[in-house]
Amino acid sequence: xxxxxxxxxxxxxxxxxxxxxxxxxxxxxxxxxxxxxxxxxxxxxxxxxxxxxxxxxxxxxxxxxxxxxxxxxxxxxxxxxxxxxxxxxxxxxxxxxxxxxxxxxxxxxxxxxxxxxxxxxxxxxxxxxxxxxxxxxxxxxxxxxxxxxxxxxxxxxxxxxxxxxxxxxxxxxxxxxxxxxxxxxxxxxxxxxxxxxxxxxxxxxxxxxxxxxxxxxxxxxxxxxxxxxxxxxxxxxxxxxxxxxxxxxxxxxxxxxxxxxxxxxxxxxxxxxxx
Amino acid sequence: xxxxxxxxxxxxxxxxxxxxxxxxxxxxxxxxxxxxxxxxxxxxxxxxxxxxxxxxxxxxxxxxxxxxxxxxxxxxxxxxxxxxxxxxxxxxxxxxxxxxxxxxxxxxxxxxxxxxxxxxxxxxxxxxxxxxxxxxxxxxxxxxxxxxxxxxxxxxxxxxxxxxxxxxxxxxxxxxxxxxxxxxxxxxxxxxxxxxxxxxxxxxxxxxxxxxxxxxxxxxxxxxxxxxxxxxxxxxxxxxxxxxxxxxxxxxxxxxxxxxxxxxxxxxxxxxxxxxxxxxxxxxxxxxxxxxxxxxxxxxxxxxxxxxxxxxxxxxxxxxxxxxxxxxxxxxxxxxxxxxxxxxxxxxxxxxxxxxxxxxxxxxxxxxxxxxxxxxxxxxxxxxxxxxxxxxxxxxxxxxxxxxxxxxxxxxxxxxxxxxxxxxxxxxxxxxxxxxxxxxx
Numbered sequence: 256x257x258x259x260x261x262x263x264x265x266x267x268x269x270x271x272x273x274x275x276x277x278x279x280x281x282x283x284x285x286x287x288x289x290x291x292x293x294x295x296x297x298x299x300x301x302x303x304x305x306x307x308x309x310x311x312x313x314x315x316x317x318x319x320x321x322x323x324x325x326x327x328x329x330x331x332x333x334x335x336x337x338x339x340x341x342x343x344x345x346x347x348x349x350x351x352x353x354x355x356x357x358x359x360x361x362x363x364x365x366x367x368x369x370x371x372x373x374x375x376x377x378x379x380x381x382x383x384x385x386x387x388x389x390x391x392x393x394x395x396x397x398x399x400x401x402x403x404x405x406x407x408x409x410x411x412x413x414x415x416x417x418x419x420x421x422x423x424x425x426x427x428x429x430x431x432x433x434x435x436x437x438x439x440x441x442x443x444x445x446x447x448x449x450x451x452x453x454x455x456x457x458x459x460x461x462x463x464x465x466x467x468x469x470x471x472x473x474x475x476x477x478x479x480x481x482x483x484x485x486x487x488x489x490x491x492x493x494x495x496x497x498x499x500x501x502x503x504x505x506x507x508x509x510x511x512x513x514x515x516x517x518x519x520x521x522x523x524x525x526x527x528x529x530x
Numbered sequence: 531x532x533x534x535x536x537x538x539x540x541x542x543x544x545x546x547x548x549x550x551x552x553x554x555x556x557x558x559x560x561x562x563x564x565x566x567x568x569x570x571x572x573x574x575x576x577x578x579x580x581x582x583x584x585x586x587x588x589x590x591x592x593x594x595x596x597x598x599x600x601x602x603x604x605x606x607x608x609x610x611x612x613x614x615x616x617x618x619x620x621x622x623x624x625x626x627x628x629x630x631x632x633x634x635x636x637x638x639x640x641x642x643x644x645x646x647x648x649x650x651x652x653x654x655x656x657x658x659x660x661x662x663x664x665x666x667x668x669x670x671x672x673x674x675x676x677x678x679x680x681x682x683x684x685x686x687x688x689x690x691x692x693x694x695x696x697x698x699x700x701x702x703x704x705x706x707x708x709x710x711x712x713x714x715x716x717x718x719x720x721x722x723x724x725x726x727x728x729x730x731x732x733x734x735x736x737x738x739x740x741x742x743x744x745x746x747x748x749x750x751x752x753x754x755x756x757x758x759x760x761x762x763x764x765x766x767x768x769x770x771x772x773x774x775x776x777x778x779x780x781x782x783x784x785x786x787x788x789x790x791x792x793x794x795x796x797x798x799x800x801x802x803x804x805x806x807x808x809x810x811x812x813x814x815x816x817x818x819x820x821x822x823x824x825x826x827x828x829x830x831x832x833x834x835x836x837x838x839x840x841x842x843x844x845x846x847x848x849x850x851x852x853x854x855x856x857x858x859x860x861x862x863x864x865x866x867x868x869x870x871x872x873x874x875x876x877x878x879x880x881x882x883x884x885x886x887x888x889x890x891x892x893x894x895x896x897x898x899x900x901x902x903x904x905x906x907x908x909x910x911x912x913x914x915x916x917x918x919x920x921x922x923x924x925x926x927x928x929x930x931x932x933x934x935x936x937x938x939x940x941x942x943x944x945x946x947x948x949x950x951x952x953x954x955x956x957x958x959x960x961x962x963x964x965x966x967x968x969x970x971x
Contacts, residue, residue, distance in 0.1 A: 290676060294614070297669070314715075317658040325665025329672065329695070336676045336684065393654050395715055 268309040276302035289335040297328045311384040314395050457483040534652045534718035537638060541646055548641070549650050553630055561784040565592035568835045575839040596777065604773040609679025618677055619771065619778035622670025626785035629663035632656040633792045634718050636802045636819025648802070648819060649718060656717040657705055660793055661698065664748060668694050670782065671757075671767050678770035686766030689846070690750060690757030696853045697747035697754075703861035704740040707868045708797050721801030725809065731798040736864045738798045740857050742833075745790040747853065749783065752838035756846050791830035792823075799826050 261269075279299035286292040300323040308316035388394045402410050438446070447453055457472045457480050472483035541549075566581065566589055573580025581588035606615060636648030653659060668691050675687020708730050709715055712723035724730055731738045747754040757766040768779045795801060802819035803809060814822075844852070874884060 288611075290611075290614070294673075313653055313655045314658070317655050317662050320662040321658065321665050325662065325668065326695070329665075329668060329691070332669075332672055332676075333688070333691070336672070336688075392713075395654055396713075 265309050269306070272302045272306050272309070276306070289338065290332065293328055293331045293335055296331070297324050300324045300328060311388055312394065314398055459483055532652070532716065532719060534634075534647050534649070534716075534722075537645060537647050538649065538652055542644065545641060545644055545646060546650070549648075550631075553650060554627065557627060557630060557785050557788060558781075560788050561781055562592045562596065564784050564787065564831060565595070567831070568838070571832065571835045572839045575836075599777045599780075600774055602773040604775065605770075607679055607770050610770070611677040611679065614673050614677035616775070618670050618674035619775045619782070620670075621673065622667055622782035623778045623785070625663045625667040625670065626782040626789065629660045629789045630785070630792065632659045632717050633789070633796055634721050634801055635823050636817065637815055639816050639819075647718070652716055652718045655715045657709065657715045657720070657797075660789065661702055661705075663789075664694070664698060664701075664786070667782070667786065670779075674771065674779070675767040678767075680770055682764050683767050683769045686757050686763060686769065690767050693750065693754065693757060693849070694748055696850065697744040697857075700740055700744040700853055700857035700861060701748055703858060703865065704737045704744065705797065706861075706865050707734045707737040710865075710868055710872060717796050717801075721796060721803065724800045725803045729798065729800045734798070734868070736860070738794075740861050740864075741794055741798065744853070744857060745794060746834070746837060747849070749786045749790055749834075751787065751834055753841035753843050754849055755838075755843060756849060759843060762843075787831065787834055788827065791827050791834070794830055795823060795826040 276299045279295045279297075279302065283292045283295035283299065286295055301320060304316045304319035304324065306316075307313075307319055384394070387397055391397055391400070459468045459470050459472060468485065469488050471479045471481070474480050569591070570580040570588070581591035584590040584594050606612070631650040632653060634647065634649040634652070638645060638647055640646075671690045671694065672687050675683040675685075675690075678684070708720060711727075711730060711733060712720040714720065714723070720730075727733070750757050757763075759766070768776055771779060802823040804811070804814040804818065804822050808814055
């Protein structure tokens with residue numbers, strides 16, 4: 256079986272897996288949601304892996320599934336999931352001439368692929384893997400031997416390249432958060448104990464007369480505890496809080512000293528009552 | 531072609547279907563059994579009986595629970611992505627079952643006159659099948675979290691997937707030494723290699739330890755059950771699932787547990803072979819294989835339950851640090867050692883030379899270690915005292931401070947303060963009469 260003869264099983268597998276892979280690729284391009292795109296890509300990768308297995312390259316097939324489907328497409332999924340469901344692709348061209356360059360590169364790649372495939376179909380005779388798989392320890396052992404003898408240098412070079420890429424990505428990601436900037440747990444404890452206030456800030460006042468967070472807490476001597484008020488409230492414009500205040504001030508009882516503001520004007524109170 | 535492959539190659543179709551059905555039934559029964567077993571054993575460890583009402587010893591409890599689960603209402607959240615939501619539990623369950631197809635359960639037997647091996651299939655890359663199945667199983671987790679359309683499952687799924695992916699690396703590295711020693715990736719060959727020499731648990735104990743830790747992490751079980759964390763989170767990635775879809779996730783979790791245990795048995799404990807004194811005897815062939823195999827499997831499953839009953843859950847950063855900073859580098863160093871040992875054994879170096887060179891290196895290492903200046907412990911007088919932990923302690927010479935003198939003056943701003951008693955208590959609005967009553971007590 257050195258020529259191009261195709262067994263029945265292989266033909267059946269091809270005619271099932273091939274269309275599935277093609278459909279996955281097309282659906283990836285046309286899918287609306289990014290997650291669906293990634294899933295279709297995973298289907299294509301799976302089909303390719305299965306096709307490799309059918310063509311007597313079991314190691315390549317499973318590595319394809321583990322590495323491409325299990326790791327790379329999974330990373331795509333991670334990113335896409337975190338980006339969110341509703342995000343839309345931006346149509347603004349950030350880089351000048353990007354589209355033209357992309358179109359040229361795409362056409363170039365297509366020409367390259369077509370010419371390569373054409374040469375493969377026309378000029379190369381298939382050898383088949385049966386012979387190499389049945390000698391010298393089989394598929395995996397032969398692959399390993401080749402990788403660590405003839406192809407040792409390219410193999411190590413590729414791994415060095417990937418390592419550099421990974422380390423570079425880490426460096427770019429973690430420049431902001433160096434160890435010096437962050438407080439350790441011990442330092443935080445000390446800052447808190449020595450900072451004058453080991454306890455949390457006091458909460459707002461009792462809600463007997465008001466249920467607004469703007470009501471300050473009172474100290475035992477009756478004075479206002481300024482720390483009990485949120486800085487956010489302090490910096491908020493007074494008139495932005497008016498609606499809230501009006502909605503909680505009842506028309507009946509007069510607010511006392513603990514209330515946020517003095518007696519409500521009778522007109523406003525009447526208005527409240529009508530509403 | 532190995533003898534196992536040769537025996538499997540002429541299996542008729544009915545035999546293959548029979549094996550697949552038996553494996554499926556075995557895994558289903560093991561799941562039902564494991565749920566019961568786990569509840570009983572954890573109950574025993576916590577001084578309570580566990581389920582004991584349905585059937586003898588409560589054995590049918592998980593069957594009853596499973597039936598109840600199937601008849602529950604199937605709820606789908608409004609925000610869910612329909613197709614993916616249904617697809618996710620299916621992926622989880624299928625990959626969990628598929629991994630078991632390469633596990634050798636027994637040796638050569640005769641079924642209805644057909645000589646075969648108790649194994650569905652034997653691939654030259656059998657170990658990779660298990661890894662591939664578990665890496666595809668992550669899809670079930672991630673997709674279920676995303677498709678539920680709610681933030682809690684999404685976060686749970688991300689945690690879970692990060693955990694499975696990082697522990698898969700340690701798992702894969704721990705297998706490398708086994709592959710080096712057995713010279714094959716096929717599970718049947720690995721079992722055969724262990725019957726010729728020692729079990730790999732003795733030869734390659736560090737690999738075994740790494741494999742055991744990472745298989746617990748890989749299956750999201752206690753003490754590494756951070757994605758689910760029943761007592762802290764809602765339920766992780768399957769929060770929004772109910773009825774049969776939830777049952778599929780549950781099934782996948784337990785089948786995964788059985789699969790990694792079977793994998794550990796195959797890789798390190800000699801697979802279906804009998805233990806040492808019986809090895810090679812009449813008790814070590816034919817239908818005795820499944821007996822030994824299931825015995826070893828149950829031992830691993832018991833350890834899973836034991837861990838859950840004993841250990842507290844780890845913190846997430848500790849867990850990730852264990853995986854990436856301990857297990858992965860440790861495995862790499864161990865692989866280098868194993869490869870070095872094998873290379874030396876193949877070469878013409880005598881043990882004496884190895885000892886001399888090793889001793890020389892050791893002396894250099896010790897000298898360097900002694901010559902390095904010792905790091906002085908930092909002076910920490912200015913710091914808050916702690917007892918080993920990072921939390922402050924009160925000083926040893928702590929005296930209880932005297933009670934503050936009672937206030938005599940009352941701050942302004944409270945109108946009723948004037949009504950307080952002559953002792954100047956700050957009871958605010960309390961009537962004076964009660965104040966006096968307090969004063970007498």
